[in-house]
Amino acid sequence: MKIDLSSMTITKAHEAMKNGDFTAVDLAQAYLDEAKKRNPEINAYLEIYDDVIEQAKVADEKIAEVKKSSYAKASKDKQRSKDFPMLLGIPFAIKDNILIKGRIASSASKILENYRATYDATVIEKLKKEGVVFIGRTNMDEFAMGGSTENSAYGVTKNPHHTSRVAGGSSGGSAAALAMDGALAALGSDTGGSIRQPASFNGLVGLKPTYGRVSRSGVMSMGSSLDQIGPFGKTVTDAEIVYNAIKGQDALDGTTISDATYSPKRVGQQKPVIGIPRHFLTGDGIAKDVLANLDESLEHFYQLGYEIKEIKLPNISHALPAYYVIMPAEVSSNLSRFDGVKYGLHKDGVDGIDDYFETRGRGFGKEARRRILLGTYVLSSGYYEAYYNRANAVRRIITQDFLKAFEDVDVIITPTTPAPAFKIGEKTADPVVMYLEDIFTVTANLTGLPAMSVPSGFSEIEGKKLPLGLQMIARHGDEKTLFEVGKEFQGEMIN
Amino acid sequence: MITTAEIEKLAKLARIKLDPAEKEGLTKEIDSILTYVDQIKKATVDVDYTPVPGAVHNVFRPDIARTISPEDRERLLNEAPDREGEFIAVKKIIAQE
Numbered sequence: 043m044k045i046d047l048s049s050m051t052i053t054k055a056h057e058a059m060k061n062g063d064f065t066a067v068d069l070a071q072a073y074l075d076e077a078k079k080r081n082p083e084i085n086a087y088l089e090i091y092d093d094v095i096e097q098a099k100v101a102d103e104k105i106a107e108v109k110k111s112s113y114a115k116a117s118k119d120k121q122r123s124k125d126f127p128m129l130l131g132i133p134f135a136i137k138d139n140i141l142i143k144g145r146i147a148s149s150a151s152k153i154l155e156n157y158r159a160t161y162d163a164t165v166i167e168k169l170k171k172e173g174v175v176f177i178g179r180t181n182m183d184e185f186a187m188g189g190s191t192e193n194s195a196y197g198v199t200k201n202p203h204h205t206s207r208v209a210g211g212s213s214g215g216s217a218a219a220l221a222m223d224g225a226l227a228a229l230g231s232d233t234g235g236s237i238r239q240p241a242s243f244n245g246l247v248g249l250k251p252t253y254g255r256v257s258r259s260g261v262m263s264m265g266s267s268l269d270q271i272g273p274f275g276k277t278v279t280d281a282e283i284v285y286n287a288i289k290g291q292d293a294l295d296g297t298t299i300s301d302a303t304y305s306p307k308r309v310g311q312q313k314p315v316i317g318i319p320r321h322f323l324t325g326d327g328i329a330k331d332v333l334a335n336l337d338e339s340l341e342h343f344y345q346l347g348y349e350i351k352e353i354k355l356p357n358i359s360h361a362l363p364a365y366y367v368i369m370p371a372e373v374s375s376n377l378s379r380f381d382g383v384k385y386g387l388h389k390d391g392v393d394g395i396d397d398y399f400e401t402r403g404r405g406f407g408k409e410a411r412r413r414i415l416l417g418t419y420v421l422s423s424g425y426y427e428a429y430y431n432r433a434n435a436v437r438r439i440i441t442q443d444f445l446k447a448f449e450d451v452d453v454i455i456t457p458t459t460p461a462p463a464f465k466i467g468e469k470t471a472d473p474v475v476m477y478l479e480d481i482f483t484v485t486a487n488l489t490g491l492p493a494m495s496v497p498s499g500f501s502e503i504e505g506k507k508l509p510l511g512l513q514m515i516a517r518h519g520d521e522k523t524l525f526e527v528g529k530e531f532q533g534e535m536i537n
Numbered sequence: 538m539i540t541t542a543e544i545e546k547l548a549k550l551a552r553i554k555l556d557p558a559e560k561e562g563l564t565k566e567i568d569s570i571l572t573y574v575d576q577i578k579k580a581t582v583d584v585d586y587t588p589v590p591g592a593v594h595n596v597f598r599p600d601i602a603r604t605i606s607p608e609d610r611e612r613l614l615n616e617a618p619d620r621e622g623e624f625i626a627v628k629k630i631i632a633q634e
Contacts, residue, residue, distance in 0.1 A: 296596035363574040388618030394628040403554030435582045
């Protein structure tokens with residue numbers, strides 16, 4: 043049977059499998075066919091698994107069981123939906139830095155080229171319990187360092203909307219896998235914008251949850267105080283469904299939080315109040331189309347009856363420089379574990395210590411080495427105070443600015459990126475130019491606030507429509523407001 | 538201005554062998570990144586930025602020994618580049634007199 047993938051959502055697929063319109067095997071086969079057809083050009087997947095149909099058969103068996111038991115019990119609809127997990131049989135793409143037991147997880151690095159995960163990440167354990175089907179592992183910037191997947195050791199991922207342009211990064215493969223209809227949902231990781239920016243470049247919804255909301259156990263650490271795992275979806279509802287499946291406190295990640303950790307309180311009586319930091323949205327670096335699109339989006343919110351207030355974030359211009367001190371410091375510490383002894387690549391040197399130099403010198407790509415050296419510098423004696431401590435202080439005052447802004451508004455809106463997807467190779471010459479990509483996204487990581495990118499329109503370039511994204515930031519623990527505002531903006535049903 | 542000698546020292550501290558050809562490029566790039574991040578020095582920081590106790594707290598777990606299955610142990614050991622029986626093998630670090 044022919045399944046229309048372009049208009050497919052998790053909700054629709056779930057209903058269709060429940061009604062028996064198609065099976066999990068039918069659905070998996072449709073995505074597998076499309077993934078295999080498009081991947082040679084797009085390079086979204088580093089590996090498409092060879093047991094996809096077997097996984098889908100297991101899902102179909104579970105579906106049969108659920109149906110049998112719910113008929114036997116003659117249970118009410120409520121009970122049935124509880125028995126039929128929302129993600130049962132849903133085809134997923136997983137970023138290559140998330141461990142699935144027995145499968146290769148390389149972080150798109152040569153240093154882990156043949157590394158086979160020995161356990162499941164907590165998020166994977168949760169998805170397995172739901173009964174999802176893993177289509178494959180997706181391309182990324184090596185160890186999630188970059189904004190274009192050009193730092194992958196296995197080639198760049200092309201944007202399915204315009205193949206001479208990047209899909210964004212670092213989770214570019216996960217976004218492109220969805221955009222090319224090679225999966226119905228995906229997981230990525232976001233340290234400075236690595237879910238939201240590729241979501242924006244590919245016309246998708248991407249969520250970075252509140253820091254601590256999703257367990258990082260089994261995910262390769264980049265910047266431990268910044269990293270969060272999050273979903274990509276074609277709709278806000280889809281992203282919400284995946285988020286609900288993967289969130290939760292976890293004994294294996296001491297930084298995870300409980301539902302009670304934050305108790306966000308809205309100021310808006312009827313609808314959430316929108317805040318806009320106009321003072322931060324000027325300057326040459328932002329494309330005209332992006333600003334025009336932002337104004338259109340605000341007009342749309344106004345029509346929907348939202349109150350929009352101008353807010354001030356006095357220290358926000360220091361966010362990106364502070365991020366590029368804190369992040370490399372954490373990178374240099376986290377990547378010290380790759381030593382050619384316990385797992386991964388090993389290159390022989392003249393003695394034990396020389397083995398480290400050879401292994402790390404050859405195993406890490408250019409950007410990884412650059413950030414390790416930078417992190418080593420800002421943490422070294424004599425510079426620690428001026429850089430690392432100073433950046434942490436800046437991080438604290440920026441967080442205070444946001445918390446103050448949230449005394450008057452419920453959601454802060456910016457563009458997700460300063461411009462639509464750029465050309466492959468356009469920003470590789472100068473690392474600082476590439477880093478400026480993260481200007482609107484890093485603040486959510488520095489502050490731990492939840493943020494989501496939703497599609498907001500297109501920019502027409504070279505006769506092709508390039509997607510644009512709108513970023514929404516909410517209070518700690520207030521993903522609910524993001525989903526509500528996002529759904530209304532997209533014209534989705536609010537449940 | 539960061540120097541190539543400093544880059545060499547950082548590479549030594551980070552246990553990374555650099556190609557002689559890339560040292561100059563790396564020096565320039567890291568210098569330009571440092572110039573960029575130097576902006577944080579302009580921020581007016583009126584908070585005390587020494588880490589404060591209480592801002593973060595310890596998360597304890599029960600002190601219970603956990604064992605893993607022999608299959609999992611085998612998987613872990615098999616990921617090591619070199620093993621001898623139940624051990625991960627490394628080069629001698631003490632020279633013989």
